[in-house]
Structures are given as C-alpha cells and as structure tokens.
Amino acid sequence: MKLVFKKIVLRFSFPAGTSRGVLKEKPSWILNVENNPLVVGECSVIPGLNMDYTDDASYEEKIQWTCSTFNLLYTQLDLDQLLHFFCQELIDFPSILFGVESILYRINLSRGNDVFDSAFARGESTIPINGLIWMGTIEEMKSRVRDKMNEGFSVLKFKIGALDFEEEYRLISQIRAEFGEGLEIRVDANGAFDSENIDEILKRLGDIKIHSIEQPVKTRDWTLMSRICLNSPIPIALDEELIGVNVLGAKQQLLEAINPQYIILKPSLHGGIKGTLEWISLAKKMNIGWWLTSALESAIGLEVIARLAGTMAPEIPQGLGTGGLFENNFDSPLVILNGTLKYKNVKA
Template sequence: MSATIDSFELKLDPPLQTARETLHTRQGVLFQVGTGPTGLGEATPLHPFTESFEACKQALERATKAYTDAGWPRAFRVVSKTTKGRLRYPAARHAVSLAALDLEAKQQETPLYRLLGGQATGQVPVNATIGDGTATETAQRAGVAKRAGFPAIKLKVGAGSIDRDVRRLRSVRETVGSHIELRADANGAWNRADAQQFLSETASFGLSYVEQPLPVEQTRAHGQLRGSGTGIALDESIAETVVTTLLRKDVADVYVLKPMAIGGIDIARGLTKRVRQAGATPVVTSIFESAVGRMGAVHLAASLENLPPSGLATAERFETDLAPDPAPVRNGAIEPPTDPGLGIEGVTIDG
C-alpha cells in the first residue's frame, strides 16, 4: 500500500473575491493512493470554511504515512479528529475520502455516482454566478447566462446600498423573464433591518432564496427573516455551526453544502438526507477546487434526485488546472463522466 501527496497552485481569472480577501490563486494538495488503478483526492482549503493550508498539508502528511503503514482505517483516523463536534481538518478528510471512493469505484469499474447509490441521471443543472456591477452590467451578464442555457442565476448583493441592489435585480428579472430561477448572495453583509428591507423591496421579483443575509454572529436571527416568500439560505454559518444543530434550531429554508468544507462527498450526501428530512432544501456547491475536487462534487450531485441547480460552474475561472475537464458545462448543465471512478486521468502537477 502506498500514498503520496503533491502541493499545487492554480491561477484564477478573474480573481475570487471572498468576504475576507481577494484570491488570485487556489492552493491545494493532491492525495493519491495505489499504483494501478490510482485513487485521487483533493484538499483545497479556504479558511474559515476549512482549516488553513498549512494545517491541511500537515494532516495529509500524517495521513499518507498512516495509510502506508496501516491502511485506510488509520488514515481516516488522522483526518477525522474533531473539536467541539466539528472536524479539525475537513479539507484533508475530503481528500482522503475522495481518494478512497475513487479507488473503490475504479476497482468496481463503475462511475463514482453509481458507487454513491445514484442511477443514470443524465445532466446536473448548475447556476451561473454574477458578481457586483451596475444594473446595466448585471443585466447584460444575466442575458449572457440566459442565452447559455443556465436554469438559475446567483447574484452577489450587499456590496452597495439596498436601493442599488433592488435596481440590479429588477433589471435582471426584466432581462431574463420569469422562468429562470434567481438567487441572491449577501455574504453576511446586512443587519436585520437591511435584510428585511431587501426582502420587502424584492418580493415581486420571485427570488428563490437569499444566501447568508446576516453575519455568522447572528445565525439564529436568520429564522426571524423567514416567511416573506423568499427562502433564507445559510452558507458561512455552516462553517461555524454543524448542520444538524442548525436543523434543530430551524433557522433556514436552504442549506448550501460544500463537500470540501464539510469533510467529503460522503458526509455531504448524508447531510442532504438530513436536510430534506427536516423539510429544508440542500444545494451542492464548491469552494473553487481543481478538476479533481470539482468532479467529486459533480458525482455527488449526480447521485441525488431532484436536486436544485448546483453551484459547480467554476471551471472557466481557472487559467490552469490539474487535468482536462471531463465534464464541461453545456447548456447550463454538466453531464457526469461515465468512466470508472471520477473519470479523470492524466493529472499534472506544475507546482
């Protein structure tokens, strides 16, 4: 038994703007096991959703040695340690679990979505994401997304005034019509009064949900925003509070599940069931991974029935990648690879 890790850094264009910083590259670690076939796993951390890059790499170094010495149980033990019920190394565990699943699916000569319990699902619908801009710019970008066949569009809001965002959303809805799903993502930009104003003034636009309108420190207050006709979704809050606790508190209508931040596609698949049992809606998305991690999320989405459009249309943001994309977005959807495992071969590490 053998395992190796390799660090990589991939260029982004345009850069990724988070609530804390602007990222021009994504740093990650590729975890590989076996010699023929090979299981591939990826850890591309993004603090505070995950551990830091340094902590992730150190955890994978320990997991690599543990796997070589004693196999999967020991490797999983290294990356599955918790503090107050939360994984210490969710990105590292994602890499180990994805490699294990990829290897098993290849050994069984079946695509990963089938190993996860899914059937031949056809295509995975995805949403387009539009950043901040004027009403005219935002509407133009929405028109491009409509012509490209996207069934849903997510707009970044909260960078300017509520009135400005209302004008932007009105222009988008007038441009794309009533049949395309609209989502808004505030990244915790508002207080409760601002959020209530936004919900009131956009009620006629038919938004499916507003993602993280309040900061993480006010997670429970999200429950007080529900019932307006626009769903309330949680994203950043999931990095601070485990999903099962949030479900017990009943504070949201939608839960944005990021396998890299949760600890693996296996954990994410289990949580989708818990979310649905609680009467809420799961949405699968990513934190900008390479083709390896992205395909893991695609197979996860393909294994689930009646899933809303996923946030997985991120490949075009990468100037460089670890492998050719085996499942590009076409007409607003991704068709999962049908080759064994992830469907990825020929990974190249440039550094």
C-alpha cells in the first residue's frame, strides 16, 4: 500500500463573498492509496484562514513527510496505532490530520468496519442543514434567498459584514417580514465588527429575531468576546476563535473564559476529527451548543464530515450544504432534499 497526493484547485461557480474578501478558487490536496480509488482523503485549506498553511511549498513538504511516514509505518502498526501516532504528530496541522483520518476511515470501511455507521449512513435518516447565502449585491442575495426557499430550506445563514450594514440589515429585515418567524436566520460576520459598533448591531439583529451570529468581532480578545456573549440579545457562536487552539486544556480554558452559546466546528480547521470530538465533548459538559460545518471541502471531505455528523443524529441544522459550490467538484453520493442532506438512491 502506497499513500500519495496531488493538488487540485476548486473553482467556485460564482464569486463567493465574505468579509475577508471574495473567493473565486481554493486549493485542496487529495490523498489516495495507489491502485485503490475508494481510499481517498482531503487536506483542504482556506489561505489566510488556516494556521497550518502559509504557502504551497512548505505545506506540500509536510504532506510528503506524512505520506512517506505513513508508507513506512503501515506494515508496522495497526490502524488504531497509526491514528494515535498521526494525531500526535499532526496536532498543529489539522487539515492534513483530517486527510489522514479520512484515509484510515476508508481503509476500515474497505474491511467492512464502518466506524461512522449510523442511520444516516445507511440511508434511513437525513441530516438537517442550513442554506448559505453568500455576500454579493443585494439583488444577487435576494435571488439566492428565493432559490434556497424554493429548495425547501427553513434555515438560512447570511454572510454579513462586507457590504454596507444598513443595506444588509434592510435585506434581512425584508426576508424576515416576507417569510415570518418560521424561517430561522443565522448570520456570520467573520469578525467584521468591533467594540465601537457591535452592541448596536446586536441590538438591531435581536429586533428581527436572528437565531445567532458567528464570530461577530476579531479573534483573541477574550475580554470583549466574553462581554458580548454575556450581554448579547442573540446567541453568539465562535468559529475563527477556535482556530489554532489544539490542546485539550487550552480548549477548556477558552470555553470557560468566553462561555459562548454555540461553537461552530470544521475538522479541517479545528483539530481534525479527533480535535472536533474533543470540542464537542467539552461543549456538552458546559451546556454549549454546537454544529458541524465544512471548510469548503470538495465532495471527498464533505462526505466524511457528513458521516461524522450522522453518528450524532443532530437535530440542529448543520452547515453541510456546500457541495454545489464548485464547478469542478468530484461526484458525490450526497444530495440535498428539502433542506436536508441524504445519500443518493438510498431510501430514507
């Protein structure tokens, strides 16, 4: 068995706007076992956001080390021992760790051992998901809202913070007025606001019954973030705040200091599968809500995240509706049906 890799560039079907800029393409590195196309994994990065990625050359050097080490150890260790080894060695490289975890998962699967077996994986249930409304012109965003509503979504998440807030607020207010409180609206600011304006913004979002706001201000100001979480009229969800916090004790310290209402978890950013499960365990103990979301993976990585989510039978909608973002994506066994995620051609 030989593990190899190749880089791909995923092209967005439309300019995907965030408060950090407009995304037109993004890189991923695909791990695969030679002569076995079913054993694949994905190392997905978002340049400027992933702390384990600075440039292609250094990133590929680490992936090459990972593949070479995997090939050396594969005949010496069992799969559990390999997983333990790489969870330690790649603790600061969550996107690469997620790729390796996916490879080991699929090796297990090829041996008839599905460690993510669930009603979802068997096609007996679906996973509720939110529809994502990327930033664009107001007219573009209105069109995307109509499309998502026609597709059966009852939960929409808006990217905000890049346009004029008054325009964004007007749009979301119109959506609320048209569809009523039966539509759950989440917003994601990606750290766009600051201590000068956040209180007024949260008050206004509370007036139109927003479900929650992700990462309202920039990271690493725990004093400000904890004050916001304590006083906000709407729940606060941490996302970027969790990036780079990879040691269990540090995770607990962060959650105790800030005490958010929710955390948003992306395995490629937040410690791979192992790190994600640590965050969830801590959140449950502290009565903090959570949901999983993709970090713009291709169909390869998204399927593994969906299978992981399926093991927990989530009732709160997850952020796993990104499969249609890319014009050159891989074929996927997943399909979106009435605001839920399910396996194709499997009766649910």
